[in-house]
Structure formats: structure tokens, C-alpha cells
Amino acid sequence: MPAPETASPQNTSSLADILGRIAAAAKAAGRDPQAVQLVAVSKQQPWPAVEPVLRAGQTVFGENRVQEARARWAERREGLTLHLIGPLQTNKAVEALALFDVVETLDRPKLAKALAEAIQKAGRAPRLYVQVNTGEEPQKAGVAPQDADAFIAACRGEFGLKVEGLMCIPPADEPPAPHFALLAKIATRNGLRGLSMGMSGDFETAVRFGATSVRVGSALFGARARAAASGNG
Numbered sequence: 001m002p003a004p005e006t007a008s009p010q011n012t013s014s015l016a017d018i019l020g021r022i023a024a025a026a027k028a029a030g031r032d033p034q035a036v037q038l039v040a041v042s043k044q045q046p047w048p049a050v051e052p053v054l055r056a057g058q059t060v061f062g063e064n065r066v067q068e069a070r071a072r073w074a075e076r077r078e079g080l081t082l083h084l085i086g087p088l089q090t091n092k093a094v095e096a097l098a099l100f101d102v103v104e105t106l107d108r109p110k111l112a113k114a115l116a117e118a119i120q121k122a123g124r125a126p127r128l129y130v131q132v133n134t135g136e137e138p139q140k141a142g143v144a145p146q147d148a149d150a151f152i153a154a155c156r157g158e159f160g161l162k163v164e165g166l167m168c169i170p171p172a173d174e175p176p177a178p179h180f181a182l183l184a185k186i187a188t189r190n191g192l193r194g195l196s197m198g199m200s201g202d203f204e205t206a207v208r209f210g211a212t213s214v215r216v217g218s219a220l221f222g223a224r225a226r227a228a229a230s231g232n233g
Contacts, residue, residue, distance in 0.1 A: 011056075011220065018219060019038060021204055022036050025204040025207035025208060026207050028208070037060060037212065037214075038213070038216060039060050039083050039213050040058050041217030041220070042063060043069075043217070044068070049221045050072075053221070054076075061080065061081075061082055062083040062215050062217075064085060064086030064232065066084070066092045066096050070095070070099055073099070077099075081102065082101050083215075084096055084103045084105060084126075085104050086105060088106075094122070097115070097118045097119065097124070098122070102126055105141060106130050106155065109151075109159075112155050112161060115161065116159040116161055125162065127194075128161055128164055129164060129166055129196055130148065130152055130155065130163055130165075130167070132144075132167070132168050133145075134179040134182050135170060135174065142168070145182060148166075149190060163190075165187060165193060166192060166197075167183075168180075168182075177205055177209065179197075180195075180210075184209055194212050198214035199216060201219075203215075217233025218233055
């Protein structure tokens with residue numbers, strides 16, 4: 001990782017570059033650049049890499065684990081929006097609800113039930129995204145594309161959850177465009193506007209296919225100290 005004294009100018013420059021690329025991709029697709037939000041994937045990054053990006057004005061961050069996010073952000077929450085982009089265990093639903101503004105990894109009935117119960121008790125609800133495993137990869141979380149409609153309906157009907165959008169992580173060894181197109185198609189037929197798709201290597205393509213948020217980590221902060229199983233960033 002870069003030394004703390006060099007992280008600030010490098011990461012601040014990267015932030016400006018990425019925001020510029022998002023805006024250019026949106027304009028090229030005939031979209032309003034303001035309709036696409038950057039989620040800075042800060043998971044597993046050292047604080048000296050994250051702090052300059054925060055100071056430069058970035059207010060939306062993505063984390064993979066409840067415990068790590070709480071340790072980093074609990075005392076710095078004011079004015080920020082936190083996205084949970086990693087798998088959520090049902091026994092962490094209450095903790096996640098207390099910390100995160102957006103949960104992007106809703107993918108099974110048991111978790112939907114746990115979140116519904118936590119929301120009822122807390123009286124507040126995070127924005128919810130259903131994760132779709134567009135590549136049907138066994139090592140990844142997410143509902144299968146053919147099951148997405150029924151699961152979204154169950155979240156709304158059986159569990160009383162307000163689903164805002166969908167999230168996907170395409171297979172690393174396949175072109176992302178068909179996966180983005182599939183996610184957008186599922187969202188459209190279910191009346192969902194939110195599309196969390198696109199990471200460091202393909203976020204401009206995701207914008208072309210309608211992404212409303214892109215999750216960028218390594219292109220912003222540099223390579224993480226250890227690999228992440230989920231592939232976000």
C-alpha cells in the first residue's frame with residue numbers, strides 16, 4: 001500500500017478521474033451524470049488510503065462486513081451514506097440495520113424475514129437491493145435470475161419489504177455487458193429503478209446499461225492488502 005504521506009494526492013486524483021469518467025460515460029449514453037452515484041469500496045483498505053477520499057468530498061462508501069464497518073465508521077457517520085455490499089448473516093441483521101443506509105445483498109427468504117423483523121423493531125428501514133447471481137456461480141451469493149421475480153414478490157408481499165433495486169457481480173472471466181443487460185431487464189419488469197452494477201474494471205460499461213450506482217475500490221484506493229471473496233470493487 002502507498003505510504004500515508006503519499007496516499008492523499010494519489011487517491012484524491014483518482015477520485016476526480018473516476019467521477020469524470022462516470023460523467024463522460026453517462027453523457028455518452030444520453031443520461032444525466034447526476035443519476036449515477038459512486039460507491040467508494042473502502043472495505044479492507046487502511047484508513048490512510050480512505051481518509052483523503054473522504055476529505056475530498058466523497059460521502060458514499062461500501063463495506064463488506066458489519067464488524068469492520070462499525071469499527072471504522074461508527075464515530076464518523078454524520079453526513080455519510082454506508083452501503084453493505086458483502087454477504088449478511090441473519091444474526092447480524094439488527095447490527096446491519098443500525099449502521100448501514102443501504103443493504104445490497106438481500107438474497108434469501110431467511111434474510112428477508114430477519115430484516116423485516118429488525119425493521120419492525122427499530123422503526124427504520126435501510127434501502128434494500130436484491131443481489132442476483134447473474135452468472136449462476138456456485139461460489140457467489142445471490143438469487144438465480146430465474147428465481148428473481150418470485151423472490152422480489154415474496155420480499156414485497158410475504159415480508160413487507162420495500163425493494164429499491166438490484167445488484168450483481170458478473171463472472172470475472174466473462175464480458176460484463178450481458179450480465180448488466182440481464183439485471184436491467186429483471187429490474188424493469190419488476191418496477192425497480194436502482195441498479196448497483198459495475199466495478200473498477202467495467203463501471204463505464206455498467207453506466208451505459210443503466211447503472212444508478214457503481215462500486216469502485218481498487219481503481220480508487222489501489223489494491224487491497226488481501227483479496228476479497230465477493231469480488232466487489
